[in-house]
Amino acid sequence: MTTTATPIRVVIVDDHAIFRSGLKADLAPDILVLAEAATVEEAIAAVIAAAPDVVLLDVHLPGGRGQGGREVIAGCAGLLGTTKFLALSVSDSAEDVVSVIRAGARGYVTKSISGAEISDAVRRVAGGDAVFSPRLAGFVLDAFGTAEVAVEDELDKLSARELEVMRLIARGYSYKEVAKALFISIKTVETHVSAVLRKLQLSSRHELTRWAADRRLL
Amino acid sequence: MSAKMYRSQDRIIAGVCGGLAEHLGVNVAVVRAIMIGASFLFGAGLVFYGWLWLLVPMAGEQSTEGGKLLDADGNPRLALFRPSPAAAAQATAAGQRRPLSVGFREVAVGGALVIAAVIIFGQQQGWNLQLGTLIPLLVIVLGAVLAWMQLDDTRRVGLLSATKMNTPVSMLRLGGGLALVVTGVIVIVAGSGSWTLVWSSVVASLAVLAGVGLVLAPWALKFWREFQNERAGRIRETERAEIAAHLHDSVLQTLALIQKSANSPADVTRLARAQERELREWIYQDNEHDAGALVERVKAVCAEAEDLYGQAVEVVAVGDAELSERGSALVQAVREAVLNGVRHGGTTVSVYVEAGPKGVDVFIKDRGPGFDVDAVPADRLGVRESVVGRMQRNGGTAEIISSEDGTEVRLHLPSETPASEDAK
Structure with missing residues (x-):
């Protein structure tokens, strides 16, 4: 884990505005939210424009071809070297978890996770490590x-x-x-x-x- | 008469006479007699029968084709057309209506005899009947009957099982019917029994059929696709209705309860958590995991603990096992350990179940303040008796590791047949 002095820049992708603002408030002060997006198209545009360290990515998103988070990762394939994706979902079905991991996400956490835990997960993913939930x-x-x-x-x-x-x-x-x-x-x-x-x-x-x-x- | 007519389910050939009788309110036997009698008038009865067979739907067919076709008018009518049990019993007693499998052969033989009699009678009366046209005609009728019965069978089970066509017997029936019809038609058209002529006709007609098929195939395909789309739409609609009903029964009720108990955070948490679990189970139900009941039971006791104390219990399961008597003891031990965890731990309890050929391992971990295992007084039955003792009595082991970081209970139940352990 790398605790850098420079803040970790993230983009939050989730179709629920309430969840986005809640998450933003929960994140530790060393994590800087650059942009938010609610659909697949918005997310791809926002991620490419902001080139963040970490994308907090909801698995289920409207728009695109209906593939949600997987499609966002595929759309930002060029950034995979520098931008890490951390999947975030209320769903814990094998289908959602494994498909988004195989698409290239570096970790998976459920939305019920606490603010401290998610900040920790973001730092870990930014440092190039993987985040595994039980x-x-x-x-x-x-x-x-x-x-x-x-x-x-x-x-x-x-x-x-x-x-x-x-x-x-x-x-x-x-x-x-x-x-x-x-x-x-x-x-x-x-x-x-x-x-x-x-x-x-x-x-x-x-x-x-x-x-x-x-x-x-x- | 405005009432819709349906062919009877209780049938000898296609249920036409039964349906007609019910439609007109006449005795079936009378209708059958008239139908057979009419057959002698230049086959008028046969033609009429075939016509009704083609055009009149089977009773109950609509219901399998989807609710859309069941209008207010058709629905009660369908019920009316079902023979009452008493009537059915009476009919079977009289031996009039027998199941198709038994009755068809007799009917076929009888029909053939009747037709033969008509022919002979006609010959004697000096009618100018030519066997050369009559026999092919009979062949055509027989082939059509064979093929149509096939259609009836598949329709009766519902169009969903149109794939039933794949069974060899039904294919044979359909193929045989087609072959008979084609042969009959060719013989009639060729006008003689000469084989060389027939062969060239066969080739010619096959070519024509192929040509027509080629032209009609796109249409057939289009109709088939439209039918499939419509069916998919109906299925979606049904699913949507089911989901709506479920949400109404569960989520909306819970939300109402939560609003009522908004003053009690503990109640709200518990309600929300229970609803979440129930909804998850419903959405992500994994059919595969139904086979072995052990994981299912472990999840159930964890849910129970969650409800009792309003504390989250996360279950992660790998593999599954049958629930034996020893397995039940294990589940009871898990229950005690989990209850202990939510009671004293005060944080999320993690439960990990791993069931493999060597046995079952269960780990129950909480992040509470922990306790000194050896310091637990002997009279406290909780842990010592219900967890450790229970596991030992059933040939398993239990370990309790506790520190200031939390407590972990490790349960191990070896497989019942040691042979599988060697095989590994």
Whole structure:
């Protein structure tokens, strides 16, 4: 986690004005809201114009081709190197979570999260790390399987350590607690989580595909 | 007569006579007799029968085609046309109306005999009947009957199951009917039984059919698409109505309750939380997770704890397992641990369930002030008896780790068959 002196610049994308203003008030003072957007088109325009560090992105948005957050990420594909997306939704269905992560979001939090937690998540995503909620960790474990299996492609399995980290996050541990429980540094935990995120985004593992197909994600 | 006529569900061939009888208020037997009698007048009865078969809808057909067609007039009429149980019983007792599967063969044989008799009778009377045209005509009729019955069957189950056409028997019926009709027509047109002539006619007619098909295919496709669109629209409408009804029953009621109890934040939180959970369950119901009941039960006890104390309990589940007797004990232990967490923790309680071939693990974590496990007095049954003792009695283990950062209860219930553990 990097606590920089310069504020983190964010764009909030959500179709509910009440939620946007509430979120704006909740965010820590070192997070600067550059712009807000309510639809897919507005969001793409605002993100490209502002080039923020982090986009707080609602999964379900009106406009576009009806794909919501995924479409915004696709529309800003050119910025993916510098702008990070943090998905935000009331929904915690596998369909919404996994599809937006696979589209390129660096993390996923539910809207019931507290102001301090979301500020923390924004800083983490801005620092290049991934943000996993217990539920997302649960989906990962469900998709990749909890047993250690031998597969050829490195992308297709979680290492023993990654499994342990995912399990602890699913159990409600914070990164700090995970680090403490496994006797590793927070930085190492972050590395593991980022690796899992990469695998979740890139893996074409048979089980993941089938898991996704079962849930109509493909 | 203004009443709409429907073909009877209780039928021998196509329910035409039954429907006509009910429509006119006459006995079915009389209608059948007249129909058969009329058949001898140059086949007038047969033609009339076929005409009604084509044009008169089956009773109950409308209801499967969607509510739109059920007008105020048609709906009660449909009920009227359903034979009363007593009448049906009487009919079966009299052996007049038998199910199609039993009756059709007899009817076919009888019909063939009658027709043969008519032919022979006609020959004797010196009518100038030519077998060369009569037999193909019969073949056509038989083929049409076969194909139409197929149509009736699919329509009866509702157009939704038009895919029923894919079953081999129905395809055979339809194909056979078509082949019979085509052959009959060709033989009539060719005017003789000469095979060479027939073959060339077959080729010619197939070519014509193909040509017509080519021209009509776009229209058929268009109609099919329109039909599909309309159906999809109807389905959407039904779904929308269902959602509206559900929202009304749940969300609106809860919102009303929340407005009433606006003075009590605890009540509002509890109501909102319970409604949120219920709505989530309804929206994101995962059919796959219904198979094993363990996760379902764990979620239920967590919901119960949430309702009791107005404290959020987040459940994350990976995999699922059947609910055995030991599983039920595990669920009870989870319940105690969760209740303990919401009671003393005072923050969100995280529950993680992992069910695999080796067994079930459950972790219950809260961020409360924690307590000294060893310092819990022996007479406090709560944790020691209902969590640790219960797990041990059922061959599982329970661990309680508590610090100032919170408390975590770890429950493990090994799989009942140790063999699966070896297989892993």
